Amino acid sequence: MSTILECSGLTKRYGSVYALNGADLTLETGRIVGLLGPNGSGKTTLIKLANGLLTPTSGTLTIDGAAPGKETRAKVAYLPDADYLPDWMTLRDLTGMFRDFYGDFDPVKAREMFSSLGLDEKERLKALSKGNREKTQLVLTMSRAAKLYLLDEPIGGVDPAARDYILRTIIGNYSENGTVLLSTHLIADVENVLDEVVFLKQGQVLLHENADALREERGKSVDAIFREVFAC
Amino acid sequence: MxxxxxxxxxxxxxxxxxxxxxxxxxxxxxxxxxxxxxxxxxxxxxxxxxxxxxxxxxxxxxxxxxxxxxxxxxxxxxxxxxxxxxxxxxxxxxxxxxxxxxxxxxxxxxxxxxxxxxxxxxxxxxxxxxEVGSFRDFWEGLRSLREMLREYGVAGKTGLLLTEGVALLLLSLLSYVLKIYAAMSIGQLANKHRIWASVGAYFGIGIAESILYSRYLMLRAIHYSGAKLGSGLHVEITGEGLEVFDDIRTAIPVINRELVWMLLLGLIFCAALFVVTERLLKKRLNLQ
CATH class of the missing domain: 1.20.58 (Methane Monooxygenase Hydroxylase; Chain G, domain 1)
Structure with a gap:
C-alpha cells in the first residue's frame, strides 16, 4: 500500500471565510473512502483543490507525490457536483472525447453501462433529464481505470434504484489499486461500501477512521455517529 | 494533445x-x-x-x-x-x-x-x-503600379515589405485576442464580480499598451529627427507633426528596418500576454 493523496495544513480562504482551514489527510491506495460533513464543511473545496481547479491559500496537497498538474490529471478521474459537460454533445461524442484524452478510458465499458442504465448514445446531453445527465457523467468517470477517483456527490440527484446500480458500479469498476474518495450527505446509502470515513467540520478533518472499527468502537452505524457529531 | x-x-x-x-x-x-x-x-x-x-x-x-x-x-x-x-x-x-x-x-x-x-x-x-471589364482594369492598375515601382528600382523589395505588413497585421490580430485572454485570466482571480474585474483588466492592459507604443514611437521620432538618411530621406519634427522628405529608393531600407522593429515589439507584447495567461491558468486557477 502506498500513499495516493496527501494534504497538510491545507487552507482555502475566500475573503474572510475559510472553506478549508488547515486540513491534514493521508489516503492510501485501494480504499473506498467516504468524505462526510455538513454543507459548507469544505468537501467540494477539498476535491477541487485535489484537481487543481482551485489554488490553495496555504498548505500543500499532493497526488501520488506530485502537485496537481498535467501528470496527476492522467491518474485522477473526477466527477464534479455540477452540470459540467457541453450540452450540445451526444453521449457518443463525449465517449470519443474521453477516449481521445484519457489513455485509461474503456469505451466498451462505457457503452455497456449506458445501455444498462437505458441511456441512448445518440442522444444529446441537453435532451436528457437532470438525473440522466448525472448518470452520464458518472459512467464516463467510472469507465476509466484511474488511480484515484474523486466523486463529488455521485448519487445526490438520482433515484434510489439507480443509486444501487451506481454504487455497485463504483465498487465493481474501480481498479484493484485504485482509491475512491466520495463525498455525500446520503450516508445511509453508501455506508456499506465504505472502507474508511473522513468527517470534515468547518474546514478541518475531525476524524479519519476505518469504517468497521468506528462502528464497533461506538456501537452505532456511521450514519448515527454522523447525526450525533453534527447535531444542530 | x-x-x-x-x-x-x-x-x-x-x-x-x-x-x-x-x-x-x-x-x-x-x-x-x-x-x-x-x-x-x-x-x-x-x-x-x-x-x-x-x-x-x-x-x-x-x-x-x-x-x-x-x-x-x-x-x-x-x-x-x-x-x-x-x-x-x-x-x-x-x-x-x-x-x-x-x-x-x-x-x-x-x-x-x-x-x-x-x-x-x-x-x-x-x-x-x-461594369464588364472592371476586373481587367483592376489588374491593369496593379501592373502599372508594379511598372512604376520597377522604374524607381524598388520592385525587388515590395515583396518583403508586403510580407512584413501581413505579418504585422497577423500579430496585431493575435495581440487583440491575447489581450482578451490575459484580461479574463486576471479577472477570474477576483472572488466576486469577475466579469467586471476582467473588463477592468482589459482596459488596464490597453492603457499599458498605448503608453508603451507611444513612448516607442516618440523614441523613434527623436532618433530620426533632423537626421539625414542617405541621400534622400529626411525627417523632421515640425509643429504639424512628422514631415518626411524622401526619395523612395532610400526610404525603403528605413521603412523595412522600422517594420522589423515593430514586428519585434509586437512579438514581445504577444509573448508577455501569453505568458501571463498561461501562468495564471496554471498557478492561480480559481473555478467557482
Whole structure:
C-alpha cells in the first residue's frame, strides 16, 4: 500500500471565510473512502483543490507525490457536483472525447453501462433529464481505470434504484489499486461500501477512521455517529 | 494533445460559424439577384421594397458575423476554461499552454474566416453593379503600379515589405485576442464580480499598451529627427507633426528596418500576454 493523496495544513480562504482551514489527510491506495460533513464543511473545496481547479491559500496537497498538474490529471478521474459537460454533445461524442484524452478510458465499458442504465448514445446531453445527465457523467468517470477517483456527490440527484446500480458500479469498476474518495450527505446509502470515513467540520478533518472499527468502537452505524457529531 | 484540443475547439465553434457563413453567402446571392432584377426589369414597388429588405438583411448579417466572432472568442475562453466547462477542460491531462494555444489558433482562424466571408459576400452582392471589364482594369492598375515601382528600382523589395505588413497585421490580430485572454485570466482571480474585474483588466492592459507604443514611437521620432538618411530621406519634427522628405529608393531600407522593429515589439507584447495567461491558468486557477 502506498500513499495516493496527501494534504497538510491545507487552507482555502475566500475573503474572510475559510472553506478549508488547515486540513491534514493521508489516503492510501485501494480504499473506498467516504468524505462526510455538513454543507459548507469544505468537501467540494477539498476535491477541487485535489484537481487543481482551485489554488490553495496555504498548505500543500499532493497526488501520488506530485502537485496537481498535467501528470496527476492522467491518474485522477473526477466527477464534479455540477452540470459540467457541453450540452450540445451526444453521449457518443463525449465517449470519443474521453477516449481521445484519457489513455485509461474503456469505451466498451462505457457503452455497456449506458445501455444498462437505458441511456441512448445518440442522444444529446441537453435532451436528457437532470438525473440522466448525472448518470452520464458518472459512467464516463467510472469507465476509466484511474488511480484515484474523486466523486463529488455521485448519487445526490438520482433515484434510489439507480443509486444501487451506481454504487455497485463504483465498487465493481474501480481498479484493484485504485482509491475512491466520495463525498455525500446520503450516508445511509453508501455506508456499506465504505472502507474508511473522513468527517470534515468547518474546514478541518475531525476524524479519519476505518469504517468497521468506528462502528464497533461506538456501537452505532456511521450514519448515527454522523447525526450525533453534527447535531444542530 | 494540442491537435485533439483543436479538434474539439473547432467542432464546438464550427457549429455556430459555418451556418452563419452559409446564410451570409446565400443572402448575398439573393441580394445580387434582386439587384439584377431591378436593373433590368421595369421598376415596381415590390421590387424596391425587396431591394431595401435584402440590403438590410445582408448588412445585418455582416454586423452579426463581426459581433458573433468577437463574442465567441470571449465566450469560449470564459465558459470553456473558466466557467462550468472548466471542470471538464482543466482536468484533462493537457498543459495550460496547450489550452491557450488551442483557443488562440481557433480564434485567429475564425477571425480571418469571418473577414474573408464578409468580403466575399460584399463582392458577390456588389459585383452585379461592376461594369464588364472592371476586373481587367483592376489588374491593369496593379501592373502599372508594379511598372512604376520597377522604374524607381524598388520592385525587388515590395515583396518583403508586403510580407512584413501581413505579418504585422497577423500579430496585431493575435495581440487583440491575447489581450482578451490575459484580461479574463486576471479577472477570474477576483472572488466576486469577475466579469467586471476582467473588463477592468482589459482596459488596464490597453492603457499599458498605448503608453508603451507611444513612448516607442516618440523614441523613434527623436532618433530620426533632423537626421539625414542617405541621400534622400529626411525627417523632421515640425509643429504639424512628422514631415518626411524622401526619395523612395532610400526610404525603403528605413521603412523595412522600422517594420522589423515593430514586428519585434509586437512579438514581445504577444509573448508577455501569453505568458501571463498561461501562468495564471496554471498557478492561480480559481473555478467557482
Amino acid at each position: 494540442l491537435g485533439k484540443l483543436l479538434k474539439y475547439e473547432f467542432r464546438a465553434t464550427a457549429r455556430v460559424f459555418l451556418p452563419m457563413y452559409a446564410l451570409l453567402l446565400v443572402m448575398s446571392f439573393v441580394a445580387r439577384l434582386v439587384y439584377g432584377a431591378q436593373m433590368t426589369e421595369a421598376q415596381g414597388t415590390l421590387l424596391t421594397v425587396l431591394t431595401v429588405v435584402v440590403t438590410i438583411a445582408v448588412i445585418g448579417l455582416l454586423v452579426t458575423v463581426a459581433v458573433v466572432t468577437l463574442l465567441l472568442i470571449c465566450r469560449r475562453f470564459w465558459n470553456n476554461l473558466l466557467g462550468r466547462e472548466g471542470y471538464l477542460m482543466n482536468v484533462l491531462p493537457v498543459s495550460s499552454a496547450e489550452h491557450v494555444w488551442a483557443k488562440l489558433i481557433a480564434a485567429a482562424v475564425w477571425t480571418v474566416a469571418s473577414a474573408a466571408f464578409s468580403v466575399a459576400a460584399l463582392i458577390i452582392m456588389l459585383s452585379r453593379f461592376a
